[in-house]
Amino acid sequence: MSDVLSPLSPTKVATTSYGPRPRNASSAHIIAVTSGKGGVGKTFVSANLAAALTRHGLRVLVLDADLGLANLDVVLNLYPKVTLHDVFTGKASLQEAVVTAPGGFHVLLAGSGMVEYSRLTPEVRNQLIHVIDTLAPNYDIMLLDTGAGISDVVLFSVSLAHEVLIVATPEPTSLTDAYAAIKVLTTQQKRHNMRLVINQAARPGDGRAITGQLQQVLNRFVHSESGLPMRLIHMGDIPADKAVREAVMRRQLLIQASPGCAASLAIAQLANRIKTMVTPTQAV
Numbered sequence: 001m002s003d004v005l006s007p008l009s010p011t012k013v014a015t016t017s018y019g020p021r022p023r024n025a026s027s028a029h030i031i032a033v034t035s036g037k038g039g040v041g042k043t044f045v046s047a048n049l050a051a052a053l054t055r056h057g058l059r060v061l062v063l064d065a066d067l068g069l070a071n072l073d074v075v076l077n078l079y080p081k082v083t084l085h086d087v088f089t090g091k092a093s094l095q096e097a098v099v100t101a102p103g104g105f106h107v108l109l110a111g112s113g114m115v116e117y118s119r120l121t122p123e124v125r126n127q128l129i130h131v132i133d134t135l136a137p138n139y140d141i142m143l144l145d146t147g148a149g150i151s152d153v154v155l156f157s158v159s160l161a162h163e164v165l166i167v168a169t170p171e172p173t174s175l176t177d178a179y180a181a182i183k184v185l186t187t188q189q190k191r192h193n194m195r196l197v198i199n200q201a202a203r204p205g206d207g208r209a210i211t212g213q214l215q216q217v218l219n220r221f222v223h224s225e226s227g228l229p230m231r232l233i234h235m236g237d238i239p240a241d242k243a244v245r246e247a248v249m250r251r252q253l254l255i256q257a258s259p260g261c262a263a264s265l266a267i268a269q270l271a272n273r274i275k276t277m278v279t280p281t282q283a284v
Ligand SMILES: Nc1ncnc2c1ncn2[C@@H]1O[C@H](COP(=O)(O)OP(=O)(O)OP(=O)(O)O)[C@@H](O)[C@H]1O
Pocket: 035, 037, 038, 039, 040, 041, 042, 043, 044, 045, 066, 147, 148, 199, 200, 201, 238, 239, 240, 241, 242, 244, 245, 248, 263
């Protein structure tokens, strides 16, 4: 397994610096669902995790923070009349833009192909902060489904979250990019722990081994160089499952379309862990 990570090397990081915001106990626990590489399953995880958390009685909102190339609406088979961009431009209110998704959770969708929102302008910054601060008191959990990579918009969206859930697949390219993202978030945002879910895992135990190896590389290249402590927490593995693609093609939530399949069971476990994390006093 260590061969998988051996090509990893110190990554040159961008220079802009944002910090994670402090947590307000009376409002939502904000979790950024992000990834180094695109197409690894962030939106699939965000949507199904939100539905699974909603089944626990939690008030959940997913914000499509992939501002330039949003597609949460596609996965959820929603045709929004109002999007985040209408809120940003003052054409609609936040109340009009928040809609209920098939799993019973709330979503705030963003349009696709909006090149003006693919860059972090002061306006995008201020609007995102305003939207999140206004909505947070109404929810227990907010998931920010971000774009992939380490662009300014992605890093800024992540900085608005209290926790970071990195999605990666076991492929070397995905792990290399996950490492780069974790390194940037550690050094720029001074995050001391981040959470990792391995999607499309081929074998049970893959994720734990991968997390251990990524942790070793981080210790070697990030901790030893910067002195910053960094703990990577393995949150679970979601197996590669053909039921996922079938559900995506039918634009259904996996946990509704195939509740008993291996990937649905893994999502349920992930939701249990997240619930325990955000509501520790109710943990069983
Ligand atoms: N566990 C899985 N098993 C099988 N296929 C999967 C699994 N997870 C995701 N996929 C496939 O990967 C595709 C991409 O997933 P998704 O759109 O959620 O990725 P993403 O990280 O949000 O992409 P982007 O970076 O473009 O926003 C899905 O449409 C699905 O077909």
